[in-house]
Amino acid sequence: MSLYALVMAGGSGTRFWPLSRHSRPKQLLPFAQGRSLLAATVERLAPLVSPDRTLVVTSAEVADAVRAELPHLPGHNVLAEPAGRDTAACVGWVAWRVARSKPEAVMIVLPADHLIPDGPALRSALASAAATAAARGGLVTLALRPTRAETGFGYLELGEVVSAAAGRPVHVVKRFVEKPSREHAEEFLAAGNYCWNSGMFAWTVGSIQGAIREHLPELAAGLDSLMAATDAVGEEEALRRHYPELQKVSIDVGVMEKAKPVWAVGVDFAWSDVGSWASLSEVLPQQTGGVRLGDVIALDSDGSVVVSEGPLVAVVGVHDLVVVATRDAVLVIPRNDAQRVKELVETLREAGRDDLL
Amino acid sequence: MSLYALVMAGGSGTRFWPLSRHSRPKQLLPFAQGRSLLAATVERLAPLVSPDRTLVVTSAEVADAVRAELPHLPGHNVLAEPAGRDTAACVGWVAWRVARSKPEAVMIVLPADHLIPDGPALRSALASAAATAAARGGLVTLALRPTRAETGFGYLELGEVVSAAAGRPVHVVKRFVEKPSREHAEEFLAAGNYCWNSGMFAWTVGSIQGAIREHLPELAAGLDSLMAATDAVGEEEALRRHYPELQKVSIDVGVMEKAKPVWAVGVDFAWSDVGSWASLSEVLPQQTGGVRLGDVIALDSDGSVVVSEGPLVAVVGVHDLVVVATRDAVLVIPRNDAQRVKELVETLREAGRDDLL
Numbered sequence: 001m002s003l004y005a006l007v008m009a010g011g012s013g014t015r016f017w018p019l020s021r022h023s024r025p026k027q028l029l030p031f032a033q034g035r036s037l038l039a040a041t042v043e044r045l046a047p048l049v050s051p052d053r054t055l056v057v058t059s060a061e062v063a064d065a066v067r068a069e070l071p072h073l074p075g076h077n078v079l080a081e082p083a084g085r086d087t088a089a090c091v092g093w094v095a096w097r098v099a100r101s102k103p104e105a106v107m108i109v110l111p112a113d114h115l116i117p118d119g120p121a122l123r124s125a126l127a128s129a130a131a132t133a134a135a136r137g138g139l140v141t142l143a144l145r146p147t148r149a150e151t152g153f154g155y156l157e158l159g160e161v162v163s164a165a166a167g168r169p170v171h172v173v174k175r176f177v178e179k180p181s182r183e184h185a186e187e188f189l190a191a192g193n194y195c196w197n198s199g200m201f202a203w204t205v206g207s208i209q210g211a212i213r214e215h216l217p218e219l220a221a222g223l224d225s226l227m228a229a230t231d232a233v234g235e236e237e238a239l240r241r242h243y244p245e246l247q248k249v250s251i252d253v254g255v256m257e258k259a260k261p262v263w264a265v266g267v268d269f270a271w272s273d274v275g276s277w278a279s280l281s282e283v284l285p286q287q288t289g290g291v292r293l294g295d296v297i298a299l300d301s302d303g304s305v306v307v308s309e310g311p312l313v314a315v316v317g318v319h320d321l322v323v324v325a326t327r328d329a330v331l332v333i334p335r336n337d338a339q340r341v342k343e344l345v346e347t348l349r350e351a352g353r354d355d356l357l
Numbered sequence: 358m359s360l361y362a363l364v365m366a367g368g369s370g371t372r373f374w375p376l377s378r379h380s381r382p383k384q385l386l387p388f389a390q391g392r393s394l395l396a397a398t399v400e401r402l403a404p405l406v407s408p409d410r411t412l413v414v415t416s417a418e419v420a421d422a423v424r425a426e427l428p429h430l431p432g433h434n435v436l437a438e439p440a441g442r443d444t445a446a447c448v449g450w451v452a453w454r455v456a457r458s459k460p461e462a463v464m465i466v467l468p469a470d471h472l473i474p475d476g477p478a479l480r481s482a483l484a485s486a487a488a489t490a491a492a493r494g495g496l497v498t499l500a501l502r503p504t505r506a507e508t509g510f511g512y513l514e515l516g517e518v519v520s521a522a523a524g525r526p527v528h529v530v531k532r533f534v535e536k537p538s539r540e541h542a543e544e545f546l547a548a549g550n551y552c553w554n555s556g557m558f559a560w561t562v563g564s565i566q567g568a569i570r571e572h573l574p575e576l577a578a579g580l581d582s583l584m585a586a587t588d589a590v591g592e593e594e595a596l597r598r599h600y601p602e603l604q605k606v607s608i609d610v611g612v613m614e615k616a617k618p619v620w621a622v623g624v625d626f627a628w629s630d631v632g633s634w635a636s637l638s639e640v641l642p643q644q645t646g647g648v649r650l651g652d653v654i655a656l657d658s659d660g661s662v663v664v665s666e667g668p669l670v671a672v673v674g675v676h677d678l679v680v681v682a683t684r685d686a687v688l689v690i691p692r693n694d695a696q697r698v699k700e701l702v703e704t705l706r707e708a709g710r711d712d713l714l
Contacts, residue, residue, distance in 0.1 A: 299697070311687050312710070312713055316697050317690060326668070327668065330669070331671050333674060333675070337674040340673050344671050344673055348671075
């Protein structure tokens with residue numbers, strides 16, 4: 001099997017301000033034992049997919065920073081989007097691109113900014129998904145067994161088990177469910193046949209091309225034009241002309257929710273989408289009652305996330321608080337309000353503080 | 358009347374870390390409408406006491422910074438202690454010094470680091486105290502009418518009214534009371550004849566010299582030696598030899614609690630000893646529900662004190678919290694725990710972080 005990996009590293013990540021900036025999105029933050037989430041993701045993949053077949057798609061703005069973060073990857077494997085066009089365009093571009101040289105290839109797709117401590121478990125699951133994709137055709141997703149009634153993720157309703165891959169059940173997916181209400185999330189957790197939609201996929205290049213042609217014909221036509229222009233004027237100029245016009249939709253909404261069949265490989269390794277400052281306390285090692293990164297002194301501050309990339313940060317007697325300091329900005333916000341960072345970033349934008357964004 | 362003022366500016370002020378440092382104690386912090394407490398204190402005095410008769414005593418370490426802060430004062434009026442020996446030594450040194458040229462002078466004594474917004478009221482009260490000292494002899498203190506059952510201050514129990522000065526009653530002081538329990542503080546507030554000990558005094562040079570000779574003979578002998586050595590080898594060398602050996606005790610404990618008679622001029626102007634970060638919310642102008650100094654954005658953060666001398670500080674949804682940022686350190690502590698800053702400073706000292714102290 002000719003196995004490729006697409007690591008999607010296009011996120012902007014305002015949720016981790018002030019550590020994350022335009023020039024340094026979430027996937028470049030040092031949340032994986034001192035390394036970036038991106039570097040950890042690519043490193044976890046390496047024993048399964050060789051570096052020359054690992055493609056990272058990111059924004060033109062941070063492409064150089066991404067290359068610097070991945071010294072073992074050929075620089076031309078970091079592909080720069082001139083504009084963000086959501087995940088269907090990103091997946092499509094890479095599928096169309098790989099199809100020219102390896103039309104029989106199987107593609108693994110995964111986000112750059114998730115945290116999965118158990119590398120062997122991830123690789124084994126991805127290998128199962130790739131094998132399922134190669135054997136059955138169709139689209140394959142990893143289905144994470146839920147550990148709580150989370151309302152921030154989409155869910156998959158799983159149907160019958162059609163086979164097993166390396167001991168893991170392969171289900172048919174009955175439907176994709178958008179982020180549920182609290183009540184529905186509780187029901188899903190109790191029902192047992194609902195899983196979190198991980199955003200990690202496997203498919204043959206032919207299968208995903210076929211699915212995009214069927215469900216997103218406008219995107220397929222745009223990708224055809226992009227490839228034709230690449231032959232005529234080179235990739236850089238072709239991207240400049242065509243990429244910003246590609247149909248903008250997520251792979252979930254545009255393809256996965258419509259395609260049949262979709263297979264799900266059930267997995268249950270520890271996983272986090274590292275969705276907010278609050279989530280760091282679930283995924284990072286705890287010290288003295290909370291998360292501590294950088295030059296930090298914390299006295300009696302259980303449950304707090306305290307991060308510094310500059311000044312000494314001293315916290316005393318605060319609970320369930322997020323405190324983050326860089327050389328030019330400091331954030332203090334309760335853990336349970338951490339999603340309000342977006343509101344704050346918007347306030348800064350309106351105040352013309354672009355130097356801090 | 359030949360009126361002198363002694364402004365005591367010897368405090369170290371760890372309670373305002375990280376803004377206050379060894380090299381920049383509390384009295385140099387910009388808590389008086391953008392100016393330092395020290396500059397505001399000297400400026401408030403100026404219409405009552407001429408600059409050439411205003412003496413500021415501070416530590417040798419910060420004497421140059423104090424001179425820079427007081428451009429209208431003759432540089433030699435800023436007197437540098439080679440070592441801190443508490444307030445009795447400081448008062449005694451200045452009394453012995455002034456006595457040589459103006460033995461009939463009246464001295465006003467006040468701390469450099471208190472905040473009294475109403476300058477005319479302060480000057481009028483100090484003039485009354487000075488007039489009382491000149492007319493009656495003895496030691497005179499300003500007695501602040503309490504506005505709450507504060508346990509952090511010493512109290513004066515006032516006796517009979519012996520006269521009035523510019524409409525203010527002059528009482529005999531029955532006793533000095535150390536910081537009381539909550540229960541006693543409530544009783545004092547209810548009783549009506551207890552006042553806060555302001556730390557502001559007036560006396561003739563002769564009266565305070567006499568009181569020190571009577572109650573602190575060891576200090577008096579040390580001051581005699583210091584003055585003799587000043588004649589013999591100059592003030593700088595005399596200070597180096599004798600000042601660090603002076604008896605170390607506060608003017609309250611060493612003299613005021615023992616001397617008779619002590620007169621109290623009752624005052625009721627707004628006053629704060631600016632004793633902690635928490636107190637700033639009592640004395641500084643409130644904006645959007647709290648104290649804001651410097652580059653600060655605060656959303657829904659009532660009752661919080663947010664101060665920056667460097668990075669932008671953004672707080673969201675925090676209540677009754679103190680957040681202070683400088684270029685090299687950030688403090689986050691609940692207002693009600695603000696006294697624990699001292700513990701934090703001790704932790705830093707033990708950790709060898711002297712660069713931050």
